[in-house]
Amino acid sequence: MQPILPTPLLLLTPGPLTTSDATRAALARDWGSRETDFIAMSEGVRARLVALAGVADTHVAVPLPGSGTHAVEAVVQTLVPRDGKLLVLVNGAYGHRMVAMARRLGRQVALLEAPEDQPIAPAAVAAALSADPAVTDVALVHCETTSGLLNPLEAVAAVVQAANRRFIIDAMSSFGAIPIDGAALQFSALVGSANKGLEGVPGLSYAIAEKTHLAASAGNASSVSLDLHDQWRGFESNRQWRFTPPVQVVAALAAALDQLAAEGGIAARHARYSRNCDVLLDGMQALGFVLFLPRALQAPVITTWHIPPGGWFQFDQFYEFLHQRGVIIYPGKLTAQPSFRIGCIGAIGPDDLARAMAEIGAFVRAYDPARSAA
Missing domain, CATH: 3.90.1150.10 (Aspartate Aminotransferase, domain 1)
Incomplete structure (x- = not known):
């Protein structure tokens, strides 16, 4: 017993x-995945995510079923071209996980590593990009939950932008918990999860992706279910998920976003x-x-x-x-x-x-x- x-x-x-009573209560109702009320709720969640990031005019939110790792892998295989090269900035286990993903997906990958108790140094990023013109994309874990360390997002983003590379932000533990001024950053994707700073429940992750780059990424993904481009096109064509969505999890996230707004x-x-x-x-x-x-x-x-x-x-x-x-x-x-x-x-x-x-x-x-x- x-x-x-x-x-x-x-x-x-x-x-x-720990979730609120209101968030847990939202799980109690059944939803049809094709019913109009659920479709409208999904669209509302997507719109609120890009608004929270401050990039509603340039980016779009693409939610996926599954943990945050699912969305990170979807971003790597969809937004990093097959002939591209990803530089991962690593000072913990989650940076190493992204390196493993890129290698498994057949992407060229390099890593710039710092100790687990030290932030990524923007000057070192600038030097690495100057030394390797083959790098097309750079990825950073904003808050490395291996240790709880907060990396210097704005400074690294400025270096990547100055080097004319694309920037992927793993904001799994930071989005919703720490202000991120998306309007002041240039990024191709920001990846998050419902069950962290937004205070939803597990089962839904998302990428807030740059529309122009996402539109040019058709055919990059080697997975059907983790093809971020195809999921985005599905939302654009009929506002629906391609495969069975976690309907109660979406409802809980909608309730959690209501509470985030009410909190200020x-x-x-x-x-x-x-x-x-x-x-x-x-x-x-x-x-x-x-x-x-x-x-x-x-x-x-x-x-x-x-x-x-x-x-x-x-x-x-x-x-x-x-x-x-x-x-x-x-x-x-x-x-x-x-x-x-x-x-x-x-x-x-x-x-x-x-x-x-x-x-x-x-x-x-x-x-x-x-x-x-x-």
């Missing part, structure tokens, strides 16, 4: 996240997440945990913590202690150092983070000999 856990659960992860937009959500992050950082550091990143590089999305020394801390024990109290965290994803991760986004506020800190404090007092003896 499964234990009865406290409610509501605090999903302090990079996604899926992305700037207001970023402010809430920043308050959450402050409570988390202050609380964890007061308990003796050491943050992986310098605080100045930490995005208010997910945080990475070193495993404490001394042998008293066992992650599985820590996870289960919190799990039994309704707080869900994540194992680490760093390649070099043992770690764990705690997120601060979703339909939660500073009081929820304070609750989590109280539970983590109880664990420390129970298991850390230095604290339990004090």
Whole structure:
């Protein structure tokens, strides 16, 4: 028998996240994928996504069923020409995943790598582009959720634009959580997911793609279901998804977008997440945990913590202690150092983070000999 856990659960992860009652309620209704109400709702979601990015005149939103990884792979194979070359800027696992995708898809690929605790240096990007004229496209993970590091999006975008290359932004963890001024950036695609900063549920990802480049990308994709161009043409021709859409997930995202607008937009959500992050950082550091990143590089999305020394801390024990109290965290994803991760986004506020800190404090007092003896 499964234990009865406290409610509501605090999903302090990079996604899926704790969702609101209104978002969960939107999942309760059935929709026909070809009915006019659902088609209108899909179109409304698409329009609101490009409006949030500030690029409604130049770009179009193309949603896809599946996780964010599905949309990233769709963008790579559709928007990077078969004879093109992709430069991936890597300082974590998700950049490496994009390199693996490009190689599997048969694209020429190069990588410019920085350590996991250091942002991508725009000057290094400029030098790499100057040294390799074959590069046609550049990809950056804006918030690398391996560590929680926020890369310098605007500065990198300016370098890529000056070099006359196309720019792909993996904004999976940042879009909706951190303001992105799309009107001030030049990008061929921005990729996101419903179940992160927008506070929807898993099962839908999207690319906000430049119309001109998307129109010229016919035939690039080697996959039928992940052909972003063909899905866009389908929406343009009859406003419908080519294959069965995740209808309830679309409805939940529509409800989540309503709530984002009511909250005051992305700037207001970023402010809430920043308050959450402050409570988390202050609380964890007061308990003796050491943050992986310098605080100045930490995005208010997910945080990475070193495993404490001394042998008293066992992650599985820590996870289960919190799990039994309704707080869900994540194992680490760093390649070099043992770690764990705690997120601060979703339909939660500073009081929820304070609750989590109280539970983590109880664990420390129970298991850390230095604290339990004090």
